[in-house]
Amino acid sequence: MMPFKNGSCLLAVVALTSCATYDTPDNIAAIGTxxxxxxxxxxxxxxxxxAGFLRSSEINASRCKPPRGGSGGKGTGAVAYALRGERLSRNDLVDIRIGDDDTFNGNYVVSRDGTLKLPFLSPVRAQGRSTDEIESDIAQELLAGDFFVDAPRISVRVADFASVLVGVSGAxxxxxxxxxxxxQGDQVDSLRQAALGASTEGRNLSVALRAAGGVRPDADLSAVQLRRGGTLYEVDMRGVLEGxxxxxxxxxxxxxxDVPSRGCFQEDLMQPSPISPPGVSLYLSNLTQPAAGNAIAAVGQEVRQVPYGTRYLQAVIDTNCVGGARxxxxxxxxxxxxxxxxxxxxxVIERNIEDLLRRADRDDFDPYLLPDxxxxCYDSTVTNIAELGRVLGLAAVVAAVVK
Structure with a gap:
């Protein structure tokens, strides 16, 4: 292998070495402080x-607004009566039976306008109401229409709960x-479908929050707002993270x-729960040489999944950025x-992995990972020098061929 003339090899080493040195990534926010x-x-x-003085929690908490729901009332705090129990919605399937009269007996679907339409009766409002309330209204309609002299026995039972579309905003x-x-059709239980009555947890508030990606670490769970029919309610969801x-x-x-924000990062929300994100999808790159595709890179077609609450240091270990020959x-x-x-x-945050591994105060600089x-990962100094040698070797071969 022929050397470069006039010290060009040395100049190439200096140039490549200088190119391998980068400044700390810049950020708009004052991340460093x-x-x-x-x-x-x-x-x-x-x-x-x-070292040994953990200040990150104190810094985060200093920016927190007071919880809108106050400090008390955690867990199963009082919720307005209008929100308790099962409430009917559009497209729900309802089984109605009225005494021994078969005229009105049958299965009914709550209409798009939120009412139940029984034959010969005025529409009965069902949207957002309990079955007890609907039974009472049907009895009044029957008496008002002179179908019965005395109020008959009435049974209103939900046969199947339909899916609902709700809006979720905020934190x-x-x-x-x-x-x-x-x-889904392939998950229907025929025995349950044939039984009288229905139940579901799939229309709960917690399900909607998770379907919207889960609550952020700055969320104020003390006063999650629910607007229904022009009325605003506040629900305390803090207990879900406390067992x-x-x-x-x-x-x-x-x-x-709408989930309000406290304006601060709350570490106690960084844990798996029914209202947290199901996990964190990590996009990663840890190759010495960039690859033309995922198959060549052995990364796979999907990104790496880690539990919600995973920290940076755990993630770099999980993605094979740590370890090997010292x-x-x-x-x-x-x-x-x-x-x-x-x-x-x-x-954009840059960390020296080995330094962070050995710091006693690592938790102060070891951020939690967020969705997406x-x-x-960058290789060690030794690997960089070896790569530099490989590049110079290739350059020397090219120079020899050109000569």
Whole structure:
């Protein structure tokens, strides 16, 4: 292999080495001082003078607005009577039986206008109401129409709950209208369908929150707002993260849910729960050489899935960015690409993995991962030097051929 003339090989080494050095990624927010979405994004103190003093939780909490629902009333706090129990919605299937008279007996579907239409009777309002309330209205209609002298025995039972479309906005990861409830055709239980009565958990408030991507870490769960028919209700959902059996409201078509924000990152919300994201999908790249496709890179067609509440350091280990021979694998670094869900501004955080592994105060600079975060892993210094040698070797071969 022939060397370059006039010291060109040395110049190439210097040039390539300088190209391999990069500045710390810039961000619009003052990430370095803890003013990002979570304080764990801030830059580690190189001097380690503050090792052992965990301040991230304090920094996060300092930005929190007081909970709108107050400090009490957690878990199964009082919920307005209008939200309790089963409530009918459009397209629900209802079984109605009236004494021994077969004239009105049968299965009815709640109409698009939210009413039940029995023969010879005025439409009975059903949307958002309980079966007891509907039984009372039907009795009044029968007496008013002189069908009975005395109020007959009436049975109104739900035979099947339909799916409903509700709007979810505020401090959730994917605010949009979601369809919840209902059963797919291939999952229908024929015995349950034939039985009198129906039950479902698929139309609960918690299901709607999770269908909208789950609540964000800045959510105020003390006063989740539910607007129904022009009336605004507030539901305390804090107990769901504390192992309490909260009152989970049953939703109807047209409900609008808004989750207010406390304006701060709450670490206690970073845990799996019925209202949290089902997990975190990580987009990753940890190749020494960029590949032409996923198959060649052995990454697979899907991104890596990690549990909600996973931290940066756990993720880089899970994505094979850590470990190996100490002499060749030390001093690796990794970049976390995230997005502030409040401002919708992207954030890029770079960490020296080995340094973070050895810090006693690592939790201060070890951020939690959010849905759709991306990880980029960079190789160690030894690997970079070996790669530099490979490039120079190829350059020398090309120069020799050209000569």
């Amino acid at each position: 803890g003013e990002g979405y979570q304080a764990q994004y801030r830059t580690p103190d190189v001097s380690r003078a503050n 959730v990861f994917e605010p949009h209208a979601v369809e919840i409830g209902g059963i 309490r059996n909260v009152t989970d409201v049953m939703l109807i078509a047209g409900d609008e849910i 002499s060749t694998s030390a001093d690796r670094s990794s970049v976390l690409v995230s997005r502030d869900p409040v401002t919708d501004v992207s954030i 975060d991306a990880l980029v």
